[in-house]
Each structure stands twice: as C-alpha cells, then as structure tokens.
Amino acid sequence: MDKLKIYSQSEINNLIIYRDGETKLGEKVEIYRHSEGDSSSTVAISFESLMKSKAKFVLLGIPEDIGIRANAGIAGASTIWRPALMAFLNIQSNRFLHGEEILVLGHFEIEEPEDSSIGGLRNKVVDIDDLVFPVIEKIVSAGKIPIVIGGGHNNAFPIIKGTSLAKKQAIDVLNIDAHADLRKQEGRHSGNGFTYALAENYLNNYFMYGLHQNYNNEEILNQNETNPKLKAVFFDEILKCANDKDFFFGIGSTAGLEIDLDCIQNVLSSAETPSGFAVNDIRKLILTSKREFSYLHISEGATRLLDGRVSKLTSKLIAYLVSDFIKAQV
Template sequence: MNYFKFFDRKDIDKRVVKRPGETRLGECIKLGFEGKLGVIIGIPESIGVRANLGKGGAESLWPAFLNSFLNVQRQRNLQGDEFSLLGEFDFSSLVPEEGVGIEKWRKAVELIDSAVFELIREVVLQGKLPIVIGGGHNNCYPIIKGAAKGLGTEGVNVLNLDAHADFRKLEGRHSGNGFRYAFEEGFLDKYAVVGLSENYNSQEMLAFMQSQDRVDFVFWEDIFLRGNMNFEEAVDRGLDFVEGKKFGVELDLDVVGRVLSSAMDPVGVSGIHARKYVFLVAQKRLEKLAYFHICEGAVRMIDGRTDEGTAKMVSYLVTDFIKELGA
C-alpha cells in the first residue's frame, strides 16, 4: 500500500506503560486484520487543511491519540480483540515547499486520495469496519469511495457531526469539499449533518444543499439557541435520514467547543455531546455501519498552540464506539 506502514508489536510496546496488576489495552490489542470487528488506521496529515487555506496541525493528533488509547485499562466490555491496529500513513514526502501556490497543495491531496482509497477498499473487502483517526476532512472523500467500492454498492450514506458541511464547490481537492466530490461522483448517496454553524457556511453552499432531497442538515443554533429540538432528537433525525443503507459516521472535532483544531470553535457542542453522539450512532448498528472517521483535531498547531487533552478526548470517543458497537 502506497505511503502506508503496517504496525508490528514493537510499534505498540514502546507506547505502553506497564504496571503490575493492571492490563492496558496496548498489551492485548490485535494487529493487522485480526480484530473481530474492524481495524484502526491513522492519517497524520494537514495537507488537505492547508489546501483549504487553513492552519496546519492535524498531523499531530494520531501519535498522541495512540499514546492515550493504548494505555486505557482493559475492561469487561473492552477486551482488546474487537479492533486491531493496522498502521498509519506517512504523507510527509508530499508536503509542498512553503510559498508555492495553492494548486500544489491540492495536487498533493489527490495523491492522498488515491492512497487512502486503496487501503479503505481493501479493509472493507476483508469484511472489517475501518476506524480512521487524524488528518483533515479531505479524507472523507477517499474513505467514502473506498467503502462504497469495497461494499460493491452504488454509494453509501453518511452522518456527520460538524460545524461545517464541507460541501463547497469542485475547485480542486481540499478539506472543505470532500463530501461534495463524493456526492457528485456517486459514492455518497444521502448526507446528513448535525451541528452546522450558521456563521461559517456560505449561503451559496447552503442553498445548493437545500435544493437536494438527498441532503439534510440541522443548525447548532436550532438545537442550542432556538430550542427547536434537543441534541438527541437532532441525531435521531440524522439517523432516520441515513439508515436506509450502509452509512459512515463522521465526527469533525472543530464542532466540539474549545477542542484544538484549524477551525477551533469557542462554543460548539460539548465533549459530553460528542461522546453521546458516538454512543447513539454505534448502538446496535454493527451491520449498518460502513466506517467511523474522526478528523481535524490537533495537540499542536503550526502557530504554537498546544492542548494534549484532544488526544484523550479522541481516545474516549473511540473506546465509547468500540464498547457500544460490541455490546
């Protein structure tokens, strides 16, 4: 697989802090395709974010997440054999030189698309559910395409918890238009978004989305300001919209208030809401899910900001998902 490194036991052992009388997840987690339900894949890159004129830093989430996730305590409902660690991409050789035009960044995203698509398709062909962590939201496009091709369907549906629809026009690949590319090319059938910010989605894009009967969205303001529905009702609305066929689950960390990301929001939804979202979408839906993707978060931004708590937040989200999916 291009740009991909498959993990071996040494890659895991060096991250695990062992203590007598305790068993950490990293001591018992499987490798390769051995996970009963699926595999975990890392995409540490911010090329797609930079191609969208955003701030770099998303490449920092994956390694920090691993350090947190692998040191979670093994539990009755988290045995370590549910999902295996497959490995991580290394796209560092694709990072353009500083000062080049935006077209160079967008061409690099196309190479990322190709590599991620090939791997996700293979994972799905193996009958495994991909959990993909890190990078920009540009990666939704190759993940959706890989899931659709691997499943042999005309398209998959997607539910996204996100402040931004990432449904901008086809202007070259970047983190702001992955869903639009997948939609226009037939890999994305129905698309539902929960938590959109009225302030940060263009009227042109929203008007196009409203004209499509295969797209549905709920604004953050309709949930938390106007009280037109509560958060669980908004998630249920999205689930009702996409559950007609296999669907992917997306969570963009810029929707969570004060979580470090390129488009960090001072308000957003709470960490509790994010965990509740994951719990609700995983609940008794193993046969309905096509993939799970968490993106856009960081522990270190290119501008110097840091927050190691992002990694622990994502570790919570992944373990919540695995425990509820296997329940």
C-alpha cells in the same frame, strides 16, 4: 515515497505504559500479520490476511494537514495521530473493552509536496486520495470496520470511496461538523470532500448535524435547500431545543460516521470554536446510537498548531470517542 506503514508488535509495545496489576488495551490488540505468500511490503495489505483476523475494528492514522493548508487553514492536524494512539493503547483492558476487538494497522506516511503553493497542495491531496481509498476498500471488503484518525477532513472522500466500492453501492454518511464541507470542485482540499463524493456517486444521502449558520456560505445553504440528498440540522436550531430525533431515522444501514473535532467547543483544531457541542454531547450521541456504522473517521484535531496553540487533551478526547464507538458497535 508515500506509503502505508504497518506496525510491528514492538512498535505497539513501545507506546504502552506498563503498570503492575493492570492490563492495557495495547497489550491485547492485534497487529497485521502477513499470510504465507503475502507480500512483506509496507505499501500493500491483502484481503486474505485481513479476513483471518478475529478483530472487528481496524485502527489506522492519516497524520497530514496538507488538505487543511490547501483550504487556507492552519497546519497542525498532522500532530494528533501518535499521541491519540498512545492514549488509546493505554486505556485499561477490562470487562467494558478488552482489546481483542481491535487490529492496529499503522499509519500513512505522506511526504510534503515540492510545490507548496495552493495548487501544489491540492494536487498532493489527489495523491493522498489514491493512497487511502484502496486500503479502506480492502478493510471493508474483509468485513471489518475502519476507524480512521486524521488528518484533515479531506480524507472523508477516499474513506467514503473505499467503503462505497467495497459495499458496491453509494453509502449514506452522518457528519457531525460545524461546516458542510461542500465547497466547489476547485481542486481537492479539506473543504470539499463531500462535494467530490457526491459528484462521483460514492455518497448517497449526506446528513449534516450541528452546522453553524455563521460559517456556511450562501451557496452551500442553497445546496441544502435544493438537493434532496442533503439533510442538515444547524447547531443554532439545536440551541433553541428544536426536536431533531427524526433526523437520524433516515440514515441508511451502510452509513459512515464522520466527526470533525471543530464541532466541539474549545478542542484544538484549525477551526477551533468557543461555541459548539460539549464533549459529553458527542459521547452520548455515539454511545446511544442503535446502528452499526461502516466506518468512523475523526478529523481535524491537533495537539499543536502552527500558530503556537497547544493542547494535550485532544489525544485523550479521541481515545474516549474511539472506545465509545467500539463499545456501541459490539
């Protein structure tokens, strides 16, 4: 059965590499603790228990690549959550980032569908949507900021939905991505999360930063020109040193931040690219942001892809991006 697995302290401890004279983030982070009368089920969390936490950020994973396969992509995004969590928990706890700001909640356990056809995979993505959004809604309603590590970019939809329901309004989203993910409503997959979020009025203004001209179809380009809610800066224009500073000023105060790792050059993902942002471009963008985002979602990264490609660096990259985000928000 699909469920949210909530971590115990011992499960966190097993991921920490201890060293004399050092303290790691994992030794300082909170775990979710049930209140008196709260269900002990791993399926549900309570608003009241989240409210009692002193942490500002709630970290959780969605280790699946069903949505990517439903979009004819290469499987592998299911491999990133545990290595990324381990890399993050073994960051030093020090004056720059202590660890008490963070509650490590757990991850979603998602079973493979019996029907592995494209249609079966897309039906399964709907089940994932319904599993994820109520958890995000509770986290945001409790005044916390979810940090979600995927998984495919299909999970943008339930994260946006949960945040929107908690905020009781459609939200803006900044998506740093090579692809707009505005494909047709043809069944849920990693390429149309924002399409569904717009259609169901959970997404207000959609800001796309770093799109690649070569990898967005003409229909999507037409949408960007005709829909006033869609605002895009192409990576090709950034290479020409186009002034894009005004682009970020219109982003609303309840915006979410999406980072698809396929926008960064030579990072292992289903759509790995040799041309894209440098890692430090993205780190600088996060660290210099002067706004508080409602959530962070990092998607599409992998440590191992089905075609045999492997990278041990993706997990450490995610640890950098998550720690940068927290430092910029506190």
